[in-house]
Amino acid sequence: MNPGIRVRFAPSPTGYLHIGGARTALFNWLFARHHGGTFILRVEDTDKSRNTEEAAAAIYDGLRWLGLDWDEGPHRGGDFGPYFQSERDEIYERHLQKLKDAGRTFEDNGAVRFRSPREHVVVEDIVCGSIDFDLTNPETHPDMTIRRPDGSWIFHFVNVIDDIEMKISHVIRGEDHLSNTPKHIELYRALAAEPPQFAHIPLILNKDGSKMSKRDVGASLNTYMDGGFLPEAVDNYLALLGWSPKDDREKLALDEIVRLFELDKVNRKNASFDLEKCIWLNGEYARDLRGDRFHKLAEEALARPGIDTSKFPQTYVRAALDTCVAKFRIFSELPAYCGFYFRDDFSYNPEAVAKQFTPENMPRLQAIRDAFAALEAFDASALEATLKATAAQLGIKAGPLVHPTRLAVTGSSTGPSLYHLLEILGKEKVIMRIDRALATIS
RNA sequence: GGCGCAUUCGUCUAGUGGUUAGGACACGGCCCUCUCAAGGCCGGUGCACGGGUUCGAUCCCCGUAUGCGCUGCCA
Numbered sequence: 001m002n003p004g005i006r007v008r009f010a011p012s013p014t015g016y017l018h019i020g021g022a023r024t025a026l027f028n029w030l031f032a033r034h035h036g037g038t039f040i041l042r043v044e045d046t047d048k049s050r051n052t053e054e055a056a057a058a059i060y061d062g063l064r065w066l067g068l069d070w071d072e073g074p075h076r077g078g079d080f081g082p083y084f085q086s087e088r089d090e091i092y093e094r095h096l097q098k099l100k101d102a103g104r105t106f107e108d109n110g111a112v113r114f115r116s117p118r119e120h121v122v123v124e125d126i127v128c129g130s131i132d133f134d135l136t137n138p139e140t141h142p143d144m145t146i147r148r149p150d151g152s153w154i155f156h157f158v159n160v161i162d163d164i165e166m167k168i169s170h171v172i173r174g175e176d177h178l179s180n181t182p183k184h185i186e187l188y189r190a191l192a193a194e195p196p197q198f199a200h201i202p203l204i205l206n207k208d209g210s211k212m213s214k215r216d217v218g219a220s221l222n223t224y225m226d227g228g229f230l231p232e233a234v235d236n237y238l239a240l241l242g243w244s245p246k247d248d249r250e251k252l253a254l255d256e257i258v259r260l261f262e263l264d265k266v267n268r269k270n271a272s273f274d275l276e277k278c279i280w281l282n283g284e285y286a287r288d289l290r291g292d293r294f295h296k297l298a299e300e301a302l303a304r305p306g307i308d309t310s311k312f313p314q315t316y317v318r319a320a321l322d323t324c325v326a327k328f329r330i331f332s333e334l335p336a337y338c339g340f341y342f343r344d345d346f347s348y349n350p351e352a353v354a355k356q357f358t359p360e361n362m363p364r365l366q367a368i369r370d371a372f373a374a375l376e377a378f379d380a381s382a383l384e385a386t387l388k389a390t391a392a393q394l395g396i397k398a399g400p401l402v403h404p405t406r407l408a409v410t411g412s413s414t415g416p417s418l419y420h421l422l423e424i425l426g427k428e429k430v431i432m433r434i435d436r437a438l439a440t441i442s
Numbered sequence: 443g444g445c446g447c448a449u450u451c452g453u454c455u456a457g458u459g460g461u462u463a464g465g466a467c468a469c470g471g472c473c474c475u476c477u478c479a480a481g482g483c484c485g486g487u488g489c490a491c492g493g494g495u496u497c498g499a500u501c502c503c504c505g506u507a508u509g510c511g512c513u514g515c516c517a
Contacts, residue, residue, distance in 0.1 A: 012517050044517065111515050128447070140444055140513075148515045155517045179446055179512035200447090202510095207453070209509065237454095240466095244455055248465045267448095267455085270510060274453045277467040287480075327479050337478085384476085402476040414478040 001036025006169045008040040009063075009070075010159065013055030017062030017221040019273065020174060020204045020212060023238045027201055028172045029068040030239070030261040037169070041073030042162060045086045046153055052086065062221040065231050067254065072166075080166040085158050092153055095161050095191060096146070104190045110149030114157070114187065116141065121182035126199040126263045128175075133182040144183055156180060160187045168196050172263070175200045175270070199263045202242045203270045218275055228301050228331030230289075233282035241271040251284050283329030295321055301331035307342050316341075319424050323416035340410040341425065348437070352413035356404045357441045364394060365404045369434040378427040380419040387419075408437035 009025040011017070017025075032039035041063070045052045056074065063070065072078025082088055096112065099105050105112050116135055123131045135141045146157035163171060178200045188195040206212050212219050224234050232254060239257050240250065243266050252260075289297070298321045299309050309317045320341040328337055340346050348357075357365075371390045375382060387405075391398045406418050409430055415421060422430050 010517090014517090046517080109515085113515095131446070133446075137444090142513085145515050150515090152515085154515070159517085174511090175447070176511050177517095202448080205510075211510070240454065242454095246456070248456075250454090250466055269448055269455095271455090272453060274467065277454065280467055283479085329479085387476085398476060406477060412477085416478085418476050 003038070004169055005032060005035045005037025006040065006167050007032050007037065007172055008042050008163070008166065008168055009068075010042045010044050010162070010173075011059050012044040012046075013052055013059060014214070015055045016058050018212075018214070019219055019221055019224075019238075022062060022066060022221050022234075023204060023241060024172065024174055024201065025063060025068050026066065026235060026238050027243070027261075027263075027266070029070075030258055031170065031172060031263060032071075033258045034261045038071045039068070040078070040080070040166060040168070041070035041076075041083065042166070043074060043084045044155070044159070045084055046155065046158060052084075058222075062225070065221070065225050066235055067231055085153070085162065088158070088162065091165060092158055092161055095164075096157075099146075099190060102190065105146070106143075108145070111145050112147040113143045114146050114190070116143050116183075116186055117189075121185050123178070123181045123185065123198060125178070125181075126170075126197060127202075127266045128178060128200055128268055131178075133179075135182055135186070141183075156183060157187065160184050160191075163196060164188065164191065164193045170197045170199060170263075172199045172201065175203050175268075199266070201266055202268055204241060205270050205272045207272050207274060209272060212273065218273060224278075226304075228297075228333070229278070229282050230285045230297075233285045234278070236285075237278045237281050241273070242266050242269075251281065279329050286329060286331070287326040290325060294325065297331055298324065298334055301334045302339070302342070304332070305335045305339075307335055307339055309342060312342060316424070323420050323424065327416065336412075337415060340412070340415070341421075344429075344433070346411035348407060348411045348440075349413060352403075352407050356407045356413070357437070361400055361404045362438065362441060364396070364400055365408060365434060366438060367394060368401050368405055369431060369438070372422075372427070372434070373431050375427065378423060378430075380417075380423045383419045383422050404437075405434065408434045 007028040009021075009028050011021050011025075029039050031037070041059075043052070043056050043059070045056070060074065070076055072080060073083045096105070099114065104115050106115055107113075116138070118136045118138070121133050121135055123133065125131065144154070144156055146154050148154065162168075181198055181200070185195050204212055206216055214220075217223070221234075235254050236250075236252055236257070239252070239261075243261065245252060245257075245260050246265060295318055299317070302309055312320075320338060324334060324338050328334055368387060368390050371386050372378075372383070375386060387401055388398055391401050394401075402418055403413065405422075406415060407413060409422065409425065425433075
């Protein structure tokens with residue numbers, strides 16, 4: 001559709017995918033997909049001391065999880081490779097030679113520096129507008145180093161060379177690079193290359209407005225991958241940080257975002273990451289989940305704290321999980337919500353105990369226990385009818401029966417529908433657990 | 443320090459030279475209800491400050507403050 005549009009995500013392999021990097025990748029991907037262009041993944045592994053293999057894998061995993069497929073790059077190939085900077089030495093040498101021949105470099109203690117033309121450089125940025133940088137003063141804008149004495153390359157140089165060689169049409173990156181852009185433009189000009197279009201997107205900050213750094217909670221995509229989030233929710237939330245459909249919609253499917261995404265709708269203000277809102281949005285998606293995908297994600301979430309559902313019959317597991325549909329926001333809430341289905345050794349919530357296991361309620365719990373024990377058909381509707389009949393007999397509302405029963409059987413004051421949960425648990429376990437609660441209290 | 447960018451409810455955002463400044467998250471109250479969640483209704487909080495320009499500025503200009511970024515032989 002538009003083969004001239006070529007964008008890239010160029011992370012350095014640090015061992016994890018930063019949430020800000022994930023959004024940069026997302027914006028590049030959205031732009032490419034919207035225009036029918038090409039999304040390229042390039043690994044900026046100029047620092048050879050890092051474990052590139054493993055560290056790069058974290059980036060692939062993160063991008064795949066988010067559903068951001070790349071058209072050129074590692075595992076994918078392409079006509080502009082290699083896609084690792086560590087394998088592009090010859091290319092950099094060639095361009096350095098051009099610069100040397102043109103007299104644009106000089107040596108400084110063994111390092112190679114680029115001699116700035118000392119002019120004003122205007123950056124035309126799609127997001128930030130037109131910005132004039134005064135680079136005439138060498139005191140404030142020293143000539144940049146492009147190669148170290150040991151032969152390794154400096155980011156600014158190889159980044160520009162790669163963008164030229166890979167025919168990148170639009171550089172979409174974090175605003176932290178805005179001040180570096182005029183230097184990059186000097187390099188493009190020195191190499192007689194047309195600079196790409198630039199779009200600097202705002203940064204993601206912590207909730208308190210400080211810069212989100214490596215150590216901050218939530219800075220790594222793994223927090224969300226392992227924390228029970230849905231990729232479509234994280235994509236959606238990330239897209240809303242700095243971009244907006246300009247109407248009141250918040251929940252937008254990825255293909256809808258692709259359809260609407262425009263760089264000139266990106267705002268210039270740094271955004272704080274609001275975990276609560278991300279969790280809320282996740283709940284919006286989680287609520288719609290059913291069937292196989294739901295069961296799979298739920299079982300994975302239960303497995304994390306050590307609840308092994310494989311020891312139970314499939315039908316039991318599914319029926320149990322189905323009572324949890326639409327009842328939680330992130331999957332990590334699930335073990336606490338429905339763990340009682342899979343373990344007998346749960347403890348009773350102390351606050352709920354104080355409120356429900358009262359001297360007044362214990363005879364009532366005994367009464368409902370006996371009524372349940374006498375039941376033939378142990379299904380939700382029979383259980384409900386029995387409970388209500390028992391309440392009527394005792395001259396009380398359903399509440400004083402419901403709450404102590406729930407606590408006795410699940411250990412919690414919250415959970416799935418009581419009658420359904422009792423049915424799934426089965427008569428034997430229900431009676432056993434109520435008896436145990438009765439014994440524990442008295 | 444120098445340079446750059448930013449500034450609308452606590453947070454994410456919409457918006458306009460004249461609006462009751464809109465939505466969402468979060469928060470509080472009520473309703474519904476077997477709990478929770480969801481849903482429904484109601485509620486409060488915002489245009490950083492000071493000068494201009496203008497009949498009129500949240501919106502345009504200048505300054506101040508604050509925040510963030512860059513200023514590396516990090517990326």
